[in-house]
Structures are given as structure tokens and as C-alpha cells.
Amino acid sequence: MPPLHALSGATPHPTGSIAPLSPVPLLTVRLKPSIRLAIILGMAHFTAIGLLWPLTLPVSVRLAGSVILLASLILYLRHHVMLRSPRSVLGFELSDDMACLLETKEGKIACTILGSTFVAPYLTVLELKPVESPAGNRRTGVAGWWRKHRKYSARSVVILPDAIDVEEFRQLRVLLRWKWKDPG
Secondary structure, three states: OHHHHHHOOOOOOOOOOOOOOOOOOOEEEEEOOOOOHHHHHHHHHHHHHHHHOOOOOOOHHHHHHHHHHHHHHHHHHHHOOOOOOOEEEEEEEOOOOOOEEEEOOOOEEEEEEEEOOEEEOOOOOEEEEEEHHHOOOOOOOOHHHHHHHHHHHHHHEOOOOOOOOOHHHHHHHHHHHHHHOOOO
């Protein structure tokens, strides 16, 4: 009779014990910087700056608005395009039950897919809600509260066709459109 691990599909551990079966993700996606998203964000921010200057506002207000919009552009480019922010999503895995495991520089976060997720041939926006509780953080004060709750707040992952492999983008759209159902 064959050993138990041969029947169960588990692999034997070097010490002789049986390693547990690891769930195989249905789809694993690694994100890369998106030139299209950078162009869209740049055009939107510079258009807003251009629309700000013809207004009959004091120059100091227009200048402050321009600086705020430029700072916003830098933050969005760093977070969503260059993927250099600690909260930037570097990749994700979708399981057979359509649960999502996000990979960020801060670590991995288990999420559920929300009904507001948008799927189109030119753009996919994953709306995700972490399932873990923020109860484990021991920091106190406003900074501790902010760090504890921002990790577990809802997230949006903007995916344009140039941010992932073409076949992965197709598979993701098919899974989200046909397999995933909004539980609500």
C-alpha cells in the first residue's frame, strides 16, 4: 500500500512528518508600473491646475492650489504608478472562493471583494475590504490609531492593461465578471 502522503497529495517533510496542503491560488497577479496611469494622472492634475489659474482668486490662493495639486500628483504617482509607497499593492492572489490576498510592502492582507468592483476591457478597479481585525496593534494616541486603522480600511486597486500581463488581465476580468458574485 502506498504511504499516506502519496494518497493525500501532501508532500513529506524531511523529518518524516507530513506538510499540510497549501491552497493553490486560482490566479496570481504581480503588478508593474503603468505608463498609462501616469499619463492619465498627470493630465488630470495639470488640467486642474490650468483651470485654477483663470479664476478670479488671489494669486496666493491659486499658487497654494497649484502646490497642493502637484503634491497630490507626486503622492498618487508614488503610490499607484511607481508602487513605492508602503501601502502600494505589489500583487494579489485570488482563491477558488474568490477571496483576495493582497501583497504590499507592509505585508500580506486577506480581503473580500466588494460589490463596487468595476470590470471593463480597458480598466479594472478592485474594491477590497480587509477581513482581519485591527485589534492586535498596541500603539496608542492618534498616530497609533491611524496606523492601526489605515491597514484595515477599504482599498482600491486600479489595474490598466499595461500594469499586468495580457493573459492575466483577461483571466482577471473573466473571473470577476463570471465567477465572482456579490454576496450582498
